[in-house]
Amino acid sequence: MLKLSFLSGILLGFASAAALAAPDGAKLYAQNCAACHGEAGNGGIGIPLSLPSFHATVDDDYLRQTIRLGRPGRVMPAFSQLKHDEVEAIIRHLRSWYQGKPPIYSAAPVKGDVKRGQSLFEKHCAGCHGANGEGGHGTGVTFSRPRDFPIMPPALHNPGFLASAKDALIKTTLAKGRAGTPMVAFGQRGFSDRDLNDVVAFVRSFERAPLAGSATILETDSAILSMDSPHDLKTTVENIKLAIGNNNFVFIREQKLESGLVPEGQEAPAEHIVYFCNFGLLNQALATDPRVGLFLPCRITVVEREGKVKMLVANPKRLSRIFNNSELNEMCDQVTNMYKSIMEEAAL
Ligand code: HEC
Ligand code: HEC
Structure with missing residues (x-):
């Protein structure tokens, strides 16, 4: 890639400066993300980023915010040091794994019954995402015991996730699931539109009840x-x-x-x-x-x-x-x- 644009830059002698200056998303991905999410986005310590079911349910804002904010208290770091252009280049690289058109979501809140959503959550989600949405434990990478999950269920009760995901994204993810991962398509499991709304309202309510001990950074006395x-x-x-x-x-x-x-x-x-x-x-x-x-x-x-x-x-x-x-x-x-x-x- 780099070589090609360099060559064509010399041959053509113009329009090359911009091409050379544009950050290389593949390279940035390899440097910053591949160790956890896999060279080709097929997952590892981090969840897969190449699946069509993932791309079909997340908007660019979600990717942008997730990269910027990370998932405090989880393994996913915050990449606050990357420049705007670099984040955009990484997003283009992620989207190069997808043939379809990514969704665009409205920021309008989804209204639902939090209490009802909570009981649905306890019944259908807590087994994977934790009783309080705290996510699966560990990284899924184990040395001496079998894996609990092939893909670690992410934390939902997490300030990074909640700040990145619009209600409509959460609702679509619940309805469609993530084919190729353990995440269930609840739309095909008999969830009504009302059920989906109520669960989204419950997940959103996490914002108003920060999890004790999570996403806080320990007091460090001294090194x-x-x-x-x-x-x-x-x-x-x-x-x-x-x-x-x-x-x-x-x-x-x-x-x-x-x-x-x-x-x-x-x-x-x-x-x-x-x-x-x-x-x-x-x-x-x-x-x-x-x-x-x-x-x-x-x-x-x-x-x-x-x-x-x-x-x-x-x-x-x-x-x-x-x-x-x-x-x-x-x-x-x-x-x-x-x-x-x-x-x-x-x-x-
Ligand atoms: C069998 C385990 C399982 C169940 C049950 C389950 N999930 Fe998931 N969920 C996962 C996994 C694994 C992922 C990561 C999918 C991926 O790799 O793209 C996920 C992803 C998600 C995401 C996207 C968040 C992110 O950071 O990727 C949301 C939102 C979500 N689940 C909500 C729910 C809710 C709400 C329920 C209950 C209605 C539920 N899930 C039930 C395993 C599960
Ligand atoms: C140290 C390991 C690590 C690195 C490095 C890392 N991630 Fe992650 N990432 C994770 C984990 C683990 C999760 C799941 C969060 C959870 O468990 O709550 C995640 C979650 C995500 C998600 C949410 C996925 C979903 O299904 O909604 C995106 C998007 C993402 N990472 C993109 C990136 C990008 C882009 C980079 C590089 C700029 C990167 N990550 C670097 C470990 C990592």
Whole structure:
């Protein structure tokens, strides 16, 4: 593509500047989206973006807003750094997978009975989308257990989704479903127009009742948790190894960065890193968000400076903030508490 337009630009000698300057949607997609949604949009961690049933039910506004806002608290990031032209180029690339004409929806609200919609939702939707519309758990990518869903049901009780989807889009999605995914076509399952309206009204009502603990970003105290040790460096390291076992972690290895490599008086402070792991938690974390792998295994650094020994560990709460995934929040809280008890025990 790029090569062609470059060549024709030289050959023709005009109208090439604009063509070269236009952002390349395929390339932007490959860089920003393909890792999760698949090279050809066939899905993976993210849901498929190439299916005709998807394109037939979503308008360009929905794509634009979803890319911009992401789905806070879910794995789908917000791409606020992309320029307007770049987002439009990505949308053109997504639409290149579709032969038909995408819908255009009015922004008019759909009126319905929220209470009635709620009972329909509990009966027909909650099993997949969660009792409160919080979506399926994890990413669908698992390492040690079978997948619960071939495609993870997205969160509906989500500020990114609600800000992107017009009522008419939700109604059409319910009526037509998404052929090729588990999402049912309720229009063909005996739902009346009234049923559809009532469910849409209920989904819209999520906006007025933010989900506790979802889409919020954890308070992060600091990037590093640290604790002083009353012991010398060697004893502290040995204590950490014992405490690791007591807290259901497995010791992996120890790395010593000892002084002596540089002329006397210029040594770095003595530093040991203890690596450890809890394989149950590891699998759970990776299934929730594979990017966690970048920060594994767990490690505690012990440093000695002017006779004082300190234990340092990266604050796991920073992880869930970076990854914008509320499912990681609980796990990060759990791991933070474990780190604290390991360090407290080591300091005893
Ligand atoms: C058998 C599981 C299942 C059931 C039951 C189900 N859904 Fe879905 N739903 C899904 C999946 C999976 C997707 C993602 C489809 C895709 O990949 O395009 C989805 C997509 C959606 C979407 C589009 C949102 C988005 O971000 O893609 C809406 C809206 C939706 N469902 C609402 C509902 C409602 C309301 C009900 C009940 C009336 C319902 N669904 C029942 C599995 C289900
Ligand atoms: C880190 C993984 C990841 C990346 C990167 C990512 N997405 Fe997503 N995306 C997801 C997940 C997961 C969902 C489903 C949200 C949910 O589970 O609630 C999603 C949902 C979506 C949806 C809503 C689909 C529907 O059925 O309504 C669109 C549209 C979308 N992504 C487009 C993109 C585009 C375009 C890019 C690149 C600019 C991108 N995504 C990058 C993971 C990702």
